[in-house]
Amino acid sequence: MKKITIGEAARQSGVKVPTIRYYESIGLLxxxxxxxxxxxxxxxxxxxxxxxIRHARELGFEVDAIRTLLALQDDPNQSCASADAIAKARLIEVEQRIRSLTALKAELEMMVEGCGHGRVDQCRVIEVLADHGQCMHPHH
Amino acid sequence: MKKITIGEAARQSGVKVPTIRYYESIGLLxxxxxxxxxxxxxxxxxxxxxxxIRHARELGFEVDAIRTLLALQDDPNQSCASADAIAKARLIEVEQRIRSLTALKAELEMMVEGCGHGRVDQCRVIEVLADHGQCMHPHH
DNA sequence: CTACATCCTCTAGTGACTAGAGGTGCAAGA
DNA sequence: TCTTGCACCTCTAGTCACTAGAGGATGTAG
Structure with missing residues (x-):
């Protein structure tokens, strides 16, 4: 048996020691x-x-979703419809987030480009923030 | 004077009542x-x-950054270099986040497409999660 | 035997709110 | 005038997924 300490487990998995203990405390590990x-x-x-767990977290799955995915992994005879649904839901979230961030990026670029690097009263950054009407992108 | 209640302020600003009180409590309002x-x-x-504040939060600025931006707005003679720097930093964050999410999107798409909708032991979603080596994208 | 790193548990803090308890204010209808 | 009922008040605690720190025990190398 090759039993290892929590520190070694942390090193090998890339999950920090307190986080491993935390996962145990919430019943994930x-x-x-x-x-x-x-x-x-x-x-x-x-x-x-x-x-x-680490890979799933990096993909942005929530702990509850990971709990379900782990349960599925333990029961290979089950239909993978749930896993599929969880991944699809996450994909939709990610796509939504990308769209929203892309709109933000455009708005931020306009703000930064418009900034004449002079005084605040001519600053487009402050101006756009103060007046949402100046924002061209209906992201929110 | 057209003084209004907190509920009316919430309606007009789109910021929820408890959030308005929260902003007051942390000295933002x-x-x-x-x-x-x-x-x-x-x-x-x-x-x-x-x-x-609402617009800045929607753009993802943190409360501390908003505090700085508000202080700048109050002093129009100041150089807008700080505002510029804050917006630029946020822009870089957003660009980074978009890149990372785009990589995640690709990985999730592969997982979902690869899922044969059969049983868990043939499910690519679970498989890819379990073995990071199967992930083509060096996003993490 | 003595350092010293690593481990243990427990509590509290993070950010930006959100929810709920328990109570007060206020405007309109009967 | 009373009452209904909504909006308001303060305060505490909960959310998510950790992270930080106190205070003490264990394990290992020299």
């Missing part, structure tokens, strides 16, 4: 066995779990 | 006068401020 001195002792299965 | 019955009584200047 199973409680590992403990050493004689009460220190957590992780097995490879925990590392796989951590990698899964 | 000046404390308004009170009626005899201790109710907040807002003037047009407060509404302009709220509109400014």
């Amino acid at each position: 199973a409680e590992p066995e403990r050493s004689e001195g009460n220190q957590r002792s992780y097995e490879p299965s925990h590392l796989h779990r951590l990698a899964f | 000046a404390e308004p006068e009170r009626s005899e019955g201790n109710q907040r009584s807002y003037e047009p200047s407060h509404l302009h401020r709220l509109a400014f």
Whole structure:
């Protein structure tokens, strides 16, 4: 058995030590066995779990969604419709967010370009903020 | 004088009532006068401020940045270099975020497309999550 | 044996709100 | 005048996904 400490698990998974403990506390990661001195002792299965969680978090899935995805992973006979739905929902969110950020980008660019680098009373940044009517993009 | 209640201010500014009180509590919005019955009584200047804050928040500026921008607005003689810098920093953030989300979008699309809508053990969504090596995009 | 890193638990803080409890003010209709 | 009912008040606590720090125990290298 190649049991490892929480620090080593953190190093190998890229998830920080307090975050690993946090995942355990919210029931996302199973409680590992403990050493004689009460220190957590992780097995490879925990590392796989951590990698899964980390990747899902990087993709922006919420903890609740990850909980569902993990449950699905544990039951390979199940239909993957739920996993599909979760991923699709996340995709729609991401697309929405990109659209909205692209509109923001355009508005910010206009503000920054319009700034004459002079005094505040001619500054387009402040002006546009103060008067939303000057914003061309109906992003909000 | 056209003083208005907090509810009316909320309606006109699009900022929710508790949020207005929150902005006051953190010193972003000046404390308004009170009626005899201790109710907040807002003037047009407060509404302009709220509109400014709301627009800035929609553009993703943090409260601290907004504090700075508001201070600049109050002092029109000042150089607008700070406002310019804040907007530019935000623009860079937004561009970064768009790039990162675009990479995520590609990965999510591959996951969703690859899903055969069958059982979990053939599901690409779960598979890709479990094995980051299958992810083509070096977004993280 | 002694440093010293790493581990433990627990509490509290982050940002920007949001929700709820428990109470007061105010305007309109009966 | 009373009452209905909404809007307002303050205060505390909850949200999400962590992060920071206190105060102490354990494990390991020299």
